Amino acid sequence: MIRDIIVISNGLPLFTKHYSSSKNFFTDKDELILISGFLSALNSFSDQFEDLGNIRELKLSNTDLRLSFLKDGSIPNLIFLASFDNKSNSTDVEKFLINISKAFHKKYNNDELRKWDGKMEDFESFEQEVNHYIKEEVNTRGENFKSRILNLVDVVEKTNTNEMQADNNPKLDEKKPKYNYYVPSLKISGNINPKHYLTGKDSIEVFHEIDGTRSIEIIAKNINLSPQSVYNTCKNLIKLGFVSFQIPTTH
Structure with a gap:
């Protein structure tokens, strides 16, 4: 199942949501800015070497969790990320992130992102769209x-x-x-x-x-x-x- 959703803009967490009763690791607020900066830096690193391609997925060795990345092509430094366990299929999670990305652009325009001052409260309403696609993902898995x-x-x-x-x-x-x-x-x-x-x-x-x-x-x-x-x-x-x-x- 999908555990966490994070939207990162310019290395900062813009939106985050935890969907599991397990420990809230990726969206722990004390570590969130550090994690967001690290994940953003990873994607920036891959951009420096075009032959390597983009980072699409990471596997964490000490857990059953994986991270799926979707870098937005229309807005620089905008990344959609999902953590998920082995009950979910990588392809399904990729499709989920694509839907999340489309819903995000439908709800917010580029000016709102450019003028964003770092307050996550500005994008809290995006939770409704994310919840909709989370339910779809659960139904599909079932x-x-x-x-x-x-x-x-x-x-x-x-x-x-x-x-x-x-x-x-x-x-x-x-x-x-x-x-x-x-x-x-x-x-x-x-x-x-x-x-x-x-x-x-x-x-x-x-x-x-x-x-x-x-x-x-x-x-x-x-x-x-x-x-x-x-x-x-x-x-x-x-x-x-x-x-x-x-x-x-x-x-």
Whole structure:
């Protein structure tokens, strides 16, 4: 997700906003002017060597954060910057900064920037536009995640269907498999609607039966499936990060 937005003009912070519950590092006011000057100097350095091109992204080694830069071509020394973690795609953040830049120019004219006296309060109203695009970025990230999950579920459930069909005539065994006693537990909120991510009827029924106390065998009896089918479904839910197993030490 995007953590911070900073707009820098001539080495000074013109606008800043923090969008995370984590430590407010990049927009800490005690360090903001120093950071803005440093980042502006980096871009100025790259301008001195045209063959190097512009700085577009920096990776910080001690955190999962990266910095994405957008240098405004129409106004000298105007830089749009976003810090973001590995949940966001670099290309999406670049597009986000382009939209922020366009919104900024639509709201403010060049004269306002030239006459700016360094007071950040002059551009506080820009927060409305930034909030709009932050919401878009969150929605886009959610849709991309959902799409990846659905594609994975489709592959997983096709495999599961084949295994379940092969299980229609199971061989009888006097000793029950150990997995009959495994107890699946949800790793995600039980309030999540599995229909958003699961398409198979059996998978959804198994998901609803998981409460952290029922074993594979009990779930199978409750929904009239074989223990092996329930076990296979749970293994697929584990691959999706939805479920984990509690395995009894003895049985």
